[in-house]
Amino acid sequence: MLVLFCWVIxxxxxxxxxxxxxxxxxxATPLKAKSYPGAMPTTRILIPAHNEAGTIETTLARLTSIVADDVRLLVVADNCSDLTAKIVRQAGHEVIERFDSDNRGKGFALAFGIDHLRPNPPACVIIFDADCESDAASIAALxxxxVAGNRVVQASYILQPDLAASPKVQISNFAFWIKNVVRQRGGHRLGSAAVLVxxxxxFPWNVIANAPLATSEIVEDLALSVHLTRSGHPPTYVQHALVKSVAATEQATLDQRTRWETGFLAIARSFGFRALWEGIATGNRKLFxxxxxxLVPPLALLLMLSLTITVAxxxxxSITGQWxxxxxxGLALAVAMAxxxxxxxxxxxxxLGVQALLSLPLYLLWKIPVYLGIVKREEVVWKRTERASNLLEDRAE
Incomplete structure (x- = not known):
């Protein structure tokens, strides 16, 4: 009986x-670069922004070289109590304001922006966070x-490397890169759907116009990935389109990872096995x-659980003599760590520097309260992430 139990766990x-x-x-290695010839389709870069007065001006300045006749910005100032909307207007870009204290979160802001675009829709909508930056070539590739493939496309999204950051932040940024780049490349080579981040x-307009955006999911991007793949519009990963942002502070990193991992596990519980079954039943390989x-937990949790169960x-x-x-x-764990x-x-x-890599055991201990909170089902709500670049006091009216 004990042998069977060991195999089960x-x-x-x-x-x-x-x-x-x-x-x-x-x-582990980059994908082959692809070229995307042809004219630039009419594109709106949709930016949801909640109290981003400290960063939105820099973001808009970095996007100035991208804006053209066929590429314009639309900022949704969502439940803002600062100067976000005013700063966007002064920069010469379109901004709409939304105030709804009962329906808070990025998904509702995106739905508000899409409704605003319906009377004169573009061919493509690119969703872009207010603290990110990119370049004209990446936006054009997306x-x-x-539009050419009538498909949803995900760029490479990374955090800017900062080897001067604390080991905890470095490890978290490295795990972020593994999730958003390495595993996306691997999934692409396997023919899998990309995971929206x-x-x-x-998005081509015909897809985004009917997408269920108005949701309070704290990982609305992952829920949208599932919906699109189930409905026949699996996202595709385009590695050479790059979007990046500044890493969060240490406490903000913990808060951010808590929100994402809690949301990921909730989506995995709700849709993981269902996606497997539906994929088999309908012949949808990408959904499967x-x-x-x-089924794969976030990296820190995967290692922590695997190590614990391996010891058990x-x-x-040692009791049964059946090894x-x-x-x-043990071999699976060794392969994963390799x-x-x-x-x-x-x-x-x-x-991730060498010294920070050696701090991995301490990082796992640092994450224990996160997982205890998940087990206790503590409520996690959406809030703006504080990054190293926006710690200056927000400007007031």
Whole structure:
């Protein structure tokens, strides 16, 4: 009976580790660059902004070179109590204001912006966070790929490397890169749907016009990924379109990761196995593969659970003398950690220094309160992330 129990508890992390390892090993090297010829389609860059007076001016300045006759900005000043809307107007860009204290969050702001565009819709809508930056070539690649293929497209979204940041922030930024770039590349090579990450997302109008945006989900991008893949519009990853932002402060990093991981696990519980079943029943391979992706917890939680269960299985094996489950799980864990190390050696050192890498055990301890809160079902709500670049006091009226 104890042998059976060891196998039962070893199988879930074994499966998750193998999926993670396959994605990260296949994603260790860049994808082949693609060109997107043809004229630039009419494009609106839709920017939801909540009290972004401290950063929106810089964001707009960086986007100035991108704006042209066919590419314009629309900022949704959502429940703002600062000068966000005024700053956007002074910069010469279109801004609409939304005030609804009962329906708060990015999804409602996006739906408000799309409704504003309906009378004169563009060919493409690119969703862009107010604290991000990009370049004209990336925006053109997103818009052309989206309209030409009538598909949803996700850019590479990274945090700017900062080896002067604390080890906790460096490790979190590295995990962010693994999630948003490495695993996306691996999934692309497997023929999987891309996972939307909230910014740098391009939509053809016929898709975004009917998308269920007005939601209070704290990871509305992941929920939208599931919906689009189920409805026959699986997102595609375009690696060479780049969007980046400044890393958050240490406390903001913890808050941000708490929100994202709580939301991810909620979506995974609701749609993970359902996506697997529906993918099999309908022959939707991309939906099935997305279900597999949802079975893999965030990296820190995956390592923490795998290590804990490996120790537990090892204790059981020492009692029964049956080491099969322990060896299988131990090998899967070793492969996963080797995959992470390979990616770190290839390109990850830009985000994670050697000393910070050695602090990984302390980082896992730092995350324990996050996971205890998830177990206790503590409520997590959306709020603007404080980044190192916007710690200056917001300007007042």
């Amino acid at each position: 070893a199988i879930p992390p074994f499966v998750a580790l193998m999926i993670f390892s396959l994605e990260t090993l296949l994603g 818009a052309k790929a989206s 909230g910014t740098g997302m391009a 593969q997305l279900g597999l992706h949802l 299985v090892g204790v059981g094996a 099969g489950a322990f060896i299988a799980l 995959a992470v190390l390979i990616n770190w050696m290839i390109a990850g050192r830009s985000w």
